[in-house]
Amino acid sequence: MMVLLALVVLPIAAGFALYALPRADRTLAKGIATGVAAVTFLAGIALRDQSMSVRWLARPFTAAFHFADDGIGFWIALLLALCTLCAVLAANVPRLRDFLALMLLLEGAMMGVFLARDLLVFALFWDLMLVPVFLGLLGWGEHPSTAWRYLIYNFAGGLTLLLSTAAFGVAFGSTDVIGRSGLAHLGYIWGPWIFAGFAFAFLVKTPIWPLHTWMPPTYSDTPPPMVAVVSAVQSKAGLYGFIVVGMALLPEAMHAATYVMLWLGLISLLYGGFVALVQTDAKRIVAYSSLSHLGLILVAIFSFNALALRGALIYVIAHGLFNAVLFLVLGFIEEREETRSLPRLGGLARANPKIAGAFAIGALAALGLPGLIGFAGELIMLTGIFSAGYFWPALIALVPIVLAAAYMLRLFQDIMQGPEIPDVPIRRDLTLIEGLAVAPLVLAMVFFGVNPHALTTFDTTLYVSASELAP
Template identity: 35%
Template sequence: MQTLPATLPVLTIMAVLPLAGAALLWLLPPLRRYARLLGLAVSLAVLAVGVWALSMFDLSQAGTVQLAQTTPWIPSFGAYWALGVNGLGLSMLLLGAVLVPVVLLASWKEVPQERQALLTGLVLALEAFVVVIFSARDLFLFYVCFEAMLVPVYFLIGCLGGPGRQRAALKFLLYSLAGGLVMLLGVVMLAIYTSENQVGFLIDTMAGNLTLSPTMSRWLFLSFFIAFAVKAPMVPLHTWLPDAAEQATPGTSVLLIGVLDKIGTYGMVTLVLPLFPEASRWASPVVVVLALVSIIYGGLAAVAQDNLYRLISYTSVSHFGFMVLGIFSGSQVAATGAMVYMVAHGLSIAGLYLVTGFVARRTGTVNISELGGLARVMPVAAGTFLVSGLASIALPGLSGFVPEWMVLTGTFSVSVPLGVAAVTGVVIAAVYVLLPYQRVFTGAPSPDRTGLGDLEGRERLVLVPVVGAMLALGLVPAPLTDLLDDVGEQASTVVSQPTAQVTASAGQQPLHEHAPLPEPRKGA
């Protein structure tokens, strides 16, 4: 894969800004009374830098790693501060940069004033880790931030969540640490191999120089895939998610499911496929079956839920199944659709969780059986929930339609039985969105609900960019699909072509077009 260096360290700036904001809140207690304003200003600055990065990105070479910066970090260990993004990485950075200020503004009254500094600092620290993870081009750097991001998420759930927050936070942490430990074994094995063969930790170097035996490659594939399957989350490694979503604040759930869980699917595309092409091809039949199980099981479990937070979390299990199916189907159309799905899902999940949180703040409950008739007293909330739900079930004209259509058509082109099984999830999706909407928002409200107010100005402002993005992606999807098409082609080539062809093709590409790679490490 070619790598184009940046003239300015724009990605480093994008990572340092939120980390600096979090540090200021920690080191300067007087600033904490202005935590909300500081957090919003810093997050908007990060978004501005993200737009700056987009302006510097060559869209005609979206499959190439661009804005690259490679600096020795731990020379004796062979680790580098190496950042760079292709079309997929840039898309995920922009998604996170958009959702963080949305979450901070939505959380303005979500927690007491005395805890606003804690919330804001944790969200900003989390954003810094997210930027590095989605742009890291050094495996060791990726792994360190992959594990470090668990800390702010754990405290966001455990300190600011509902009555069962401590148990949910601990379950999240144990599942994530278990997946990270399995991945660590793979990283250590790769470190031993690269030390002996002078390859180094740089991902683009490893992808072109790893010559592993089939057995070793498959074991390493499993070590990385399991960690990303926990994060994704795929059945049967998903059970931490409903508990975390039920107890976390709505804003935390937006970041957790809308952005952080995409690290699972992003890691599959960015690390698993290029580093272990033969093993990816070998495992793809089993992976697509697991993806289908996630699609169907997640949908059926969502239908059975009475708690709206848990229902939305199970819909995400189903949606992640579509993403993984597209990545490992071997179809370029499906792989590109899966990556577009990653962005579209982040938008719809933001709308669903935020509106549900606004409803819960007024009614004191998210149990479907205790709600009803809210459309008459909260028409804006009802309309926004419906639009977000319809986007999640791929109504034409909204963000979810194009990616789901691409995943399904690409899957059908590879295997009709797989496509038919995946369509079952689409049918179930209509039930788990429309039935809860009917029960929560239609009909006559109970007498104690008639005095509820609709969304206030700040809450409406929060939802404007989310709904606007859903409409924009639904009506004009071409800019995003074009941005991700080359990356989708690279991913599908790994799964669909014999490994020898993939390796030969990769080996013909120079690793750097304008600048040489740093010298590989001489041994740990």
């Protein structure tokens, strides 16, 4: 119980406490923030089937501050703790103290999302996690308009989530339901509407075409350490929601939406893949590749197959790890070269072999090289989609895997290989701290790549069987 509480409360409390430190002392702020993130990560490792619950509302429906780490939440929480730790270590931005405070607040809010067992608490943290990113974009982003675009899209999603949560609570009498399944049939004519509200929020957050337009500018404007966490973990909140809320609680409505969602997923994965091919902003390439990968996970979820779901959950972790690596390394490069435009970069590998090495592993994982974690997830997902009887979707889903190879290799070549650009200001390889920030992520990619079944402690049957009960 204490561990769960620490995971949510410690980063938030520490985030506020950071503001009490002297503004100019960057080392102190970074030391404390790293310490807090490390303790949070250790606490995450120590999690094993814990649960805590404090009563919140009695009427009009029961709700409780109920947190638990069973099922999928555990691995995503661990991913979050790891990504935050690495991002905090790597952070090197102006006004570092304030930035690190926001990072810790973001971590706490997202922990709440993935550990909450109560829909209302889930909605609370869902809305809460908007604020640090908005403030981060305002204070450190390139254009204020990006912050607004991020906020408007995600707040709209947050509102429909809130509306659906209230309606669900009134219809079912309780919101303390996440992690449960096989609930009595809601028997509520608004079931599809409730699902629609949730689905809108989840699609915006993931994001999925055509609700993705906030994402490329957000990913390219946000400072790298924050975008590493946002793209690695916050983007998973929507997919996580589809599994624990849609599949488990509203299976009929979820099934009814299958074809729409499959189409949206397929369009996203093709659209993201093709657009990534022609971008020249390095961060935008990774952003659009994200759209493509997340579309694939959506297709896997909506094939309602235990194998595909297992693959999806592995790929959720995989995508988190390699996206965090790619964005962190791109951040290092941008710091040195002062640009992330591909035509103005080139030949970095000769002077910066460590950066090139880390980047290569991340890119190879993203394109699905066997032996790294991306491959395991993709293969299992595709097998699952195919065995669920979705032949054409599985076939279409192969296309972006080919595209991924093309755009990832192009990204790597344009930055790392070819002739060196002469007027680059600094040629400095990874510092020790930067290396330490990337190493755990790279190691995790390799470890889970050769050993993916370590990740499959998920109880997928809970969710798939719930959805199979549906007509």
